[in-house]
Amino acid sequence: MKTVPALLSALALFVSSGAVNSQETSPFAGKTPDQLTADEVMKLVRYSYTLFDRDFSGQLRVGFNKKVPFILSLKPEAIRFIFSDPAHIIYLDRKDKKFALYEGKGGAQLSPVDPKNYGTTLRGTDVTYDDLSMRFLYWPNAKIVDTQRIKNRETWVVRVINPDGAGLYSTVDCWVDKTSGGMLKMIGYNAKGRPIRRFEVIHGKKMGDIWMVDEMRIETINPASGNRTSHTRLQIEEAIK
Numbered sequence: 001m002k003t004v005p006a007l008l009s010a011l012a013l014f015v016s017s018g019a020v021n022s023q024e025t026s027p028f029a030g031k032t033p034d035q036l037t038a039d040e041v042m043k044l045v046r047y048s049y050t051l052f053d054r055d056f057s058g059q060l061r062v063g064f065n066k067k068v069p070f071i072l073s074l075k076p077e078a079i080r081f082i083f084s085d086p087a088h089i090i091y092l093d094r095k096d097k098k099f100a101l102y103e104g105k106g107g108a109q110l111s112p113v114d115p116k117n118y119g120t121t122l123r124g125t126d127v128t129y130d131d132l133s134m135r136f137l138y139w140p141n142a143k144i145v146d147t148q149r150i151k152n153r154e155t156w157v158v159r160v161i162n163p164d165g166a167g168l169y170s171t172v173d174c175w176v177d178k179t180s181g182g183m184l185k186m187i188g189y190n191a192k193g194r195p196i197r198r199f200e201v202i203h204g205k206k207m208g209d210i211w212m213v214d215e216m217r218i219e220t221i222n223p224a225s226g227n228r229t230s231h232t233r234l235q236i237e238e239a240i241k
Contacts, residue, residue, distance in 0.1 A: 033178055037144075038142035038143050038144040038156075038158050038159075039140070039141070039142050041142070041144070041156050041158055041176055041181075042137060042138075042142045042158060042160070042174070042176075044176075044181045045137060045174070045176055045181060045182070045183060046094075046137055046138065053074065053075055053076060054073075054074060054239055054240070055071055055072065055073045055074075055239070055240040056071070056072045056073075056074070056236050056237070056238065056239050056240060057069070057070075057071060057072075057236075057237045057238055057240055058070050058071070058072050058234065058235055058236040058237055059234075059235050059237065060122075060123065060125045060127055060232055060233070060234055060235075061232065061233040061235060062124065062125050062126070062230075062231075062232050062233075066124065066125075068083070068122075068123045068124075068125060069083075069084070070082060070083050071240065072236060077093070077094050077095045078091060078092060078093055078094060078095070079091070079092045079094070079133065080092075081132055081133075083123070086105065086106055087104075087105065087106050087107050088103065088104070088105050088106075089103060089104045089105075089110065090102075090103050090113075090129065090132055090133060091103065091104070091110055092133040092135070094138075099135065099138035100112065101113045101118070101129060101133055101135060103129075113129055115164070115166035115167070116166070117129060118130045118135070118166045118167035118168075119167045119168035119169075125232040126197075126218050126219065126220045126230055126231060126232040127218055127232050127234065128167070128168065129167075130167045130168065130169065131197065131199070131218055135167070136160055136162070136169060136172040136174075136186075136188070137160075137174070139160040139161065139162060139163055139172075140163060141160075141161065141163075142158050142159065142160045143158065143159050144156050144157065144158055144159075145157050145158070145159045145173070147178075148175065150175060150184060150185060151184060153177050153178070153179065153184060154177075154178045154179070155175040155176055155177055155178060155184060156175070156176045156178060157173055157174070157175055157176075158173070158174045158175075158176055159171055159172070159173050159174075160172050160174065168188065168190065168196060168197070169188040169189060169190070169196075169197070170189055170190055170191045170193070171188075171189045171193075172186055172187065172188045172189070173186065173187045173189075174186050182201075182204070182213065183199075183201060183213070184200075184201050185198070185199060185200050185201065186198070186199040187199070190223055192223070194223035194224075194226075195221045195223065195226065196220070196221050196223050197218065197219065197220060197221060198218075198219040198221055198228075199216055199217070199218050199219075200216065200217045200219075201213050201215075201216050202215040202216060202217055202233070203215040212236065213236070214235065214236040214237070215233060215234070215235050215236070216233070216234045217231055217232075217233055217234075218231060218232045218233070218234060219231040
């Protein structure tokens with residue numbers, strides 16, 4: 001897995017190739033991991049995905065029997081989740097800092113997802129439009145609120161606040177590995193500050209020449225009791241050649 005300094009170097013090379021706007025990543029120049037601001041930490045998480053340019057097969061699993069296959073397409077400027085039976089594409093456009101969310105159903109042309117649907121669950125799973133696209137990674141004005149050690153890894157705890165009120169989450173806390181710049185855990189909170197969704201990375205592996213998360217557990221939490229009511233596993237199976 002790439003370390004944060006290696007990621008910073010890779011991002012500098014990626015910018016020099018013209019694949020992304022150099023002004024967007026210029027704050028990393030000459031900085032060590034401990035010198036990064038909260039917004040820069042989140043940019044590091046996001047831009048680690050821009051280093052991918054390939055498709056992967058995956059599935060959402062609920063219990064032992066329910067499996068929802070999909071194709072994940074990671075490109076420098078967009079993320080697509082492609083479902084079939086019925087056909088449904090969910091598309092996060094990352095160009096020009098817009099981070100706009102689109103969808104196309106039944107082969108129809110892509111159109112903006114109605115913000116009132118950001119918190120809608122998909123295909124009988126615990127996963128919402130916000131969860132699948134991780135739109136909250138793009139919210140501005142992040143703050144480092146703590147540093148913690150989880151899974152024997154030193155992490156930043158970064159809090160992001162919903163800028164538009166759309167979706168289920170008022171705030172999201174993100175645990176970011178200081179060594180790799182990868183996400184290890186996230187918790188989404190409602191407007192009353194109660195946890196309602198928990199994301200935890202279960203496993204990662206090397207696919208071809210890159211490391212990536214290949215299994216994440218997404219849990220729905222009862223805000224009154226704090227107990228888990230259901231969960232879904234998001235699994236990335238293999239790269240598609």
